[in-house]
Amino acid sequence: MNKKILWIVPHPPADEESDRQLLNILNGCKHADTQFDMAYVGDDKKGPQHLEYHFYEDLVLPAMLNKIKDADKEGYNASIIGCFYDLGLKSARDVSEDMVVIGPAESSMNIACTYGHRFSILVGRKKWIPQMENNVVKYGYKERLASFRKVDLGVLDFHQDEERTAEIITNEARSAVDYDSAEVIILGCTRQFGFYRTLQEELGVPVIDTVIAPFKYAEFLAELKNRFGWKHSEVNGYGSPPREEIFKWDLEKEYF
Numbered sequence: 001m002n003k004k005i006l007w008i009v010p011h012p013p014a015d016e017e018s019d020r021q022l023l024n025i026l027n028g029c030k031h032a033d034t035q036f037d038m039a040y041v042g043d044d045k046k047g048p049q050h051l052e053y054h055f056y057e058d059l060v061l062p063a064m065l066n067k068i069k070d071a072d073k074e075g076y077n078a079s080i081i082g083c084f085y086d087l088g089l090k091s092a093r094d095v096s097e098d099m100v101v102i103g104p105a106e107s108s109m110n111i112a113c114t115y116g117h118r119f120s121i122l123v124g125r126k127k128w129i130p131q132m133e134n135n136v137v138k139y140g141y142k143e144r145l146a147s148f149r150k151v152d153l154g155v156l157d158f159h160q161d162e163e164r165t166a167e168i169i170t171n172e173a174r175s176a177v178d179y180d181s182a183e184v185i186i187l188g189c190t191r192q193f194g195f196y197r198t199l200q201e202e203l204g205v206p207v208i209d210t211v212i213a214p215f216k217y218a219e220f221l222a223e224l225k226n227r228f229g230w231k232h233s234e235v236n237g238y239g240s241p242p243r244e245e246i247f248k249w250d251l252e253k254e255y256f
Contacts, residue, residue, distance in 0.1 A: 003077050003226065004035045004077050005030075006036075006067075006076045006080070007038045007079075007080050008039055008068070009041065010064045010081060011056075012040055013040055014156060015156065017159075018159050021193070022038075022190075022193055022211060025194065025211060026211065030219070050155035051083050054131075057088075061091070065092060071096075072099040076099050077099060078099060078225075079096075079218075080214045080215060080218050081104070082211075083104065084132070084190055086104065086106055089101065094241060095240070100218065105135050105210070107214040111213050112144075115184050116182075117183055118180075119146060119182055119183065119185065120146045120180055120185055120186070121145070121148050121186045122149050122169060122185060122186070123148055123188045124157070125152060126150050128188070133145075133148065153165065153168070155191050158192055169187070182205070184207075185199070185203070187207065187209055187210050193209055196208070
């Protein structure tokens with residue numbers, strides 16, 4: 001059964017070479033019957049090129065929700081918000097009527113807890129930890145979190161010197177396993193893609209790549225949706241806004 005999945009980069013193009021690598025990774029791991037597309041929030045160099053600050057997140061959120069709604073109308077089975085902050089995940093599920101919406105952090109934690117009792121998250125900078133820790137609590141995994149470990153790299157730094165990045169990540173991940181009792185490592189940024197395999201071989205524990213994990217999770221949930229009709233509930237938490245309010249306040253021009 002064919003699956004149509006959209007990866008949303010929630011900012012304008014920032015690093016074309018890294019984007020090509022990301023595309024190659026996802027095309028290399030997708031099912032034969034999966035159609036995969038990538039879309040940017042913004043099609044030029046204007047706007048924030050990473051989301052390390054709350055201000056940047058707020059700037060791109062309305063445009064990202066428009067992308068979500070467009071993808072829903074265009075018949076995508078699932079979309080992935082390409083940021084480990086899970087930017088606007090609840091709002092995106094509000095405006096999506098038929099499409100599954102995936103967040104990298106939520107899906108990676110769900111997968112990690114299948115493979116081990118406790119996980120550690122490797123983040124770029126200490127600045128990221130409060131928001132990510134809030135998500136850990138929100139998703140119900142506070143007791144499964146072994147630690148956060150920072151590598152002192154920004155989003156745009158991970159692929160500048162990949163050998164150095166791999167060394168830093170390996171050292172921190174080893175400390176998480178040896179000292180924090182982590183059984184699974186989550187690479188806590190979608191720009192940490194590509195490092196999981198050698199790190200996993202080095203440490204001997206599962207290492208969750210937060211590009212591959214949400215993509216495969218999206219394929220899985222899209223298949224469940226296609227075959228069994230399962231999707232996010234419209235009752236209570238993910239209930240869509242009332243149509244009469246949407247039209248009364250002219251919001252349909254933006255999102256509907």
